Amino acid sequence: MLNNLIDFNDLSLSEWENLFSLGVDIYANPAKYSERCKGKILATLFYEPSTRTKFSFQAAIIKLGGNVIGFDGIASSSVSKGESLRDTVKIVANYADAIVIRNANEGAAFAASLYSEVPIINAGDGGHFHPTQTMTDLFTIGTIGNGENKKLTGLDIGICGDLLNGRTVHSLLRAFSLYGGNTFYFISTPSLQVPEIFVSDLRKNNAIIICGTIEECIGKLDVLYMTRIQRERFADKAEYEKQRGIYILDKEKLSKAKDDLIILHPLPKNEEISPEVDDDERAKYFKQAELGLYIRMALLIKIFENAGRKEKEAEKIAAGFINSVKRCANPKCITQTEKYLPNIVKPGFGEVSYCAYCEHKI
Numbered sequence: 001m002l003n004n005l006i007d008f009n010d011l012s013l014s015e016w017e018n019l020f021s022l023g024v025d026i027y028a029n030p031a032k033y034s035e036r037c038k039g040k041i042l043a044t045l046f047y048e049p050s051t052r053t054k055f056s057f058q059a060a061i062i063k064l065g066g067n068v069i070g071f072d073g074i075a076s077s078s079v080s081k082g083e084s085l086r087d088t089v090k091i092v093a094n095y096a097d098a099i100v101i102r103n104a105n106e107g108a109a110f111a112a113s114l115y116s117e118v119p120i121i122n123a124g125d126g127g128h129f130h131p132t133q134t135m136t137d138l139f140t141i142g143t144i145g146n147g148e149n150k151k152l153t154g155l156d157i158g159i160c161g162d163l164l165n166g167r168t169v170h171s172l173l174r175a176f177s178l179y180g181g182n183t184f185y186f187i188s189t190p191s192l193q194v195p196e197i198f199v200s201d202l203r204k205n206n207a208i209i210i211c212g213t214i215e216e217c218i219g220k221l222d223v224l225y226m227t228r229i230q231r232e233r234f235a236d237k238a239e240y241e242k243q244r245g246i247y248i249l250d251k252e253k254l255s256k257a258k259d260d261l262i263i264l265h266p267l268p269k270n271e272e273i274s275p276e277v278d279d280d281e282r283a284k285y286f287k288q289a290e291l292g293l294y295i296r297m298a299l300l301i302k303i304f305e306n307a308g309r310k311e312k313e314a315e316k317i318a319a320g321f322i323n324s325v326k327r328c329a330n331p332k333c334i335t336q337t338e339k340y341l342p343n344i345v346k347p348g349f350g351e352v353s354y355c356a357y358c359e360h361k362i
């Protein structure tokens with residue numbers, strides 16, 4: 001049952017595989033699906049900027065015969081007059097059959113799902129997760145984007161750049177913990193390493209190697225996932241300036257890579273990929289963005305197969321979690337700005353528990 005997509009783990013491996021098979025069929029014959037979501041309305045609530053995610057969701061629902069409403073940035077909505085996330089979602093759920101939401105605060109999509117009568121799709125919650133990007137990444141590596149080398153296990157995968165703030169990285173690592181049997185090379189500076197919460201599951205069935213440079217591992221890689229240093233997540237701009245430009249993929253480094261390497265990037269990219277790499281046949285990031293349309297069409301079909309309004313009561317949904325007397329202290333957590341949200345946590349190890357919204361230690 002696909003009620004919401006907040007985290008990659010909201011679907012089982014077999015459900016993801018069904019979705020990828022549907023995506024392959026839609027890619028081969030999109031016209032067959034042109035009325036599949038006729039009469040459905042998708043709302044795209046983008047509190048933060050987007051090109052790929054927003055437009056591909058909008059194009060996806062239109063290509064499926066549905067329609068789209070939404071806002072781009074808070075200035076054009078009543079959020080600018082102080083309307084809460086809860087009220088916004090409750091209202092929009094009256095007008096739409098599903099809501100795609102992007103917000104700068106970690107845990108915002110989960111918070112929205114507590115109050116929405118229609119499915120919520122997380123299109124990026126701060127530096128936390130971006131599961132539909134991960135869906136696109138796996139669709140690219142495991143199916144039509146990767147020539148003959150289509151698989152999601154037995155791979156050597158380099159992940160380079162801002163592993164601390166990159167929400168696509170966090171979702172990708174969660175996803176690969178469902179597969180196992182891969183070796184990951186984390187290529188980043190010590191201060192931008194991935195938080196433990198996103199690798200604890202991955203460690204159980206994959207190998208992890210920490211690298212200081214791209215050169216150390218590029219010759220071994222089947223996949224190189226480049227990421228941008230996430231300027232918008234740095235409180236200290238001087239620190240951002242120190243971190244940018246350290247890892248740049250160029251032709252010289254690529255000369256040491258395998259012929260069938262697949263280079264991915266969630267985009268937008270800055271200086272971390274030299275423009276000359278775009279012409280290398282191993283660069284698949286534009287194909288990756290294109291495929292995002294077809295796999296989002298598949299996701300919407302699955303979401304609407306489950307159609308029917310749900311009674312959403314925060315208390316009922318939150319019942320799957322543990323009430324906490326402590327409030328999350330992460331300054332980027334949605335609970336910092338939306339004060340009505342219940343204090344709920346996920347159990348951890350021993351005394352440790354994690355915020356149900358942003359997964360920071362409580």
Ligand code: CP
Nearest residue numbers: 050051052053266267
């Ligand atoms: N990959 C991605 O999320 O791109 P946008 O920010 O343009 O949506």
